[in-house]
Amino acid sequence: MSELSELDQTYCVIRDRLRETGQAPHYTELAVALGAPVREGYRRLHDLMAHPYPCWLHPGTDWIASFPPFSNIPTQYRVSVEGQQRWFAQCGFESLAMCWVFPGKTVRIDTRCLSSGKSLRIEMRDGKVLLAEPGTIYGYVNLPMAKWRENIPYA
Amino acid sequence: MNLFRSEEDVRAWADFQPDTEEAVMPLREYAQLWAIENYRARIQDDYVTRFPTLQAERWVLLEKLGRRKTHFWDPPPPPPAR
DSSP, X not given: OTTSOHHHHHHHHHHHHHHHHSOOOOXXXXXXXXXXXXXXXXHHHHHHHTSSSSOEEOTTSSSEEXXXXXXXXXXXXXXXXXXXXXXEESSHHHXXXXXXXXXXXXXXXXXXXXXTOOEEEEEEETTEEXXXXXXXXXXXXXXXXXXXXXXXXXX | OEEESSHHHHHHSTTOOTTOGGGOEEHHHHHHHTTSHHHHGGGSXXXXXXXXXXXXXXXXXXXXXXXXXXXXXXXXXXXXOO
């Protein structure tokens, strides 16, 4: 990864850990993966979290909370890949982007309607919706995009 | 950024805001929006470097979908200088 920027290297380690295990690394683990001292892992984690890429730490901690399309905290958007439920999506819209980090694989999203509580199921592969139950699924966000950064976990 | 069983369920949601019509979209339109290069490129190792150049496509697509009649999807202000 020597030709990649520091931010790209940090991104790849976290993304790949999430893809493989469904869990984000702590900065101590990040440091090991980068072959760097612990304090360097801490710095590089915080540098990436300050980037406009919409990832964030749990407030007041150094624990990765969200790293799109993944959430490191359970959400109502449960994601299965090739039949294994190991991941959570950052939000409903990001659940639709999960298939891009699992190319060629069938990604299933199981969730519940935020209004009625009834179940929803979507299957996608490489951007194609293979199945949507029911066929009437809608998406919605009630906050204008310009305000998402002000309260991104809520948006 | 949530998913609902139907358009009726969106409108019946306790947190639905009446001035947000441009965000009420069927699954296929949100799937299109979350399929622009910004999302497809996340599997590439130089994604963070490329991130700033990948955003404009979103607003072109929203325009095509007829979703830019209000300010709802206007881009966020640039982040403060560090």
